[in-house]
Amino acid sequence: MQEFQITQPLTNRSPLAEQPGVYSESAEWDGQPVFVKTLAADDPDSQARFQHEGRVAASLHHPLVVSPLAITPTQLIFPFVTGGTLRERLERSPLGEEEATEVASGVLSAVAYLHARGVTHHDLKPENVMLLDGEPRWNNVRLIDFGMSHSQALPLDIHSGTRMGTPHFMAPEQFLGVRGDPRSDLYSVGVLLFDCLAGHPPYEDALGWLAGIRDRRAELPGPEPLHPLMRSALSRDRAQRPLSAAEMQQHLCSARLELGLPPLPVPAAPAALVTAHPVTADLIMEPPA
Template sequence: MQEFRETQAIARRRVLARRGGVQSEAGEWRGLPVFVKTLLTGDPEAALRFDHEGRIAGSLTHPLIVPLLARSPNQLIFPFVEGGTLRERVEGGPLPLPEALEVACGVLEAAEYLHAQGVTHHDLKPENVLLVKGRERSECVRLIDFGMSHSRALPLDVHDGTRMGTPHFMAPEQFRGVRGDPRSDLYSAAVLLFDCLCGFPPYEDALGWLVGLRGDRAPLPGPPALHPILCAALSRDPEDRPASAAEMRAALMEVARELECRCP
């Protein structure tokens, strides 16, 4: 990962989105197709958040995580991944069980690496999971977006005490402002798997569930062998969830073997 002082020339720029003072673009950089995030605002807090994301993304090296190629105070450059998001795939209808398990195993493999590095993603949702064209099994998964992440390696957590996250996919303790607990990512991974199998997350009234006013969950999807894993990972209390991403992934792999599904 390179660091540079000035914004680099991006050719063939195509604006994809603007949100929170950050512009996302597809383009070409040094002959490579890239995805670029550019900070558009001079707001000091936005600059801190942008730097926070760049520092975390730049510290990660794993095949299932989109790497940061270069960064400056105002720009983050990533390779452009051909394919689409898991959200786009789910909008076409629920995934078959083998494919859903493959995606979940891939997300958990990436999460296992993150947690070993002292990083909690805190925003595992279908929009942040890319599915690579032409790849099979969990190799198709690429994890992105560390804007809400927590890292034990950083002296300052710019999101400390906040309720940042996506309500349908964030763990109850995360909603209370608890950050840095890897088991929050396991909750989100379970919601991802639920969403893959049903086409919708488990709690229709997500905010009601997060504040403890509602507890009515949609019926657990998939075969009965999968239900204990989902039920545990979706527990309100982190202590009742699997102990680690590795443990949860191993449990899913065992279900896949029992059902003769592919899940590496």
């Protein structure tokens, strides 16, 4: 990753989206296709949030996480991932259990790495999962967008005490302002798996569920071997969720075996690592067994 103090020149620019204070575009930079976020606001809060996202993303180096190629005071330049988002894929149709569990496994591999680095994503949803070439396979997952994340390595959490997140995918404690708990991400992965199988998230009245005044959940989708995992991950009580992303991934792999699906090339047990996830770059390149 390169850091520059001056704005980088871009060519073949094409606008993609605009949010308050930030706009996104595809372009070419340094001879390669890129995705660029540009800070358009000049107020201190917007600048702090933009710099926060850049610092967190730049600290991550994993094959299933999209990290910036370059950062300037007003630009975050990322490699362009062809294929679209998981949400775009789900708009065509829900996924079968084999593809859905592959995608969830890829997300959990990335999330386990984040958590080992002291980072909680806090906005896991199909819109923030890219699928390389549009194929819903575990090693095509590319996790993006760290604008709402929490990092233990940063001295100040600029989102402290906020309810930032996407209601259908955020954990109840996150809605109450709890930050930095990895189990919040595991809840979101449970919702994501549910959405992959059903084509919609579990709670129609997401805000009512988060506030504790609604408990009605849609029927669990997919085959029964996946239900205990989803039921656990979607628990309002954090203590009832899996203890870690690695444990959740083990349960997912066990469910796949029960369904007669081929095993994925992920570790059967968590490795004793502190700063890296046991799925290595070499292993990521291996096709599923």
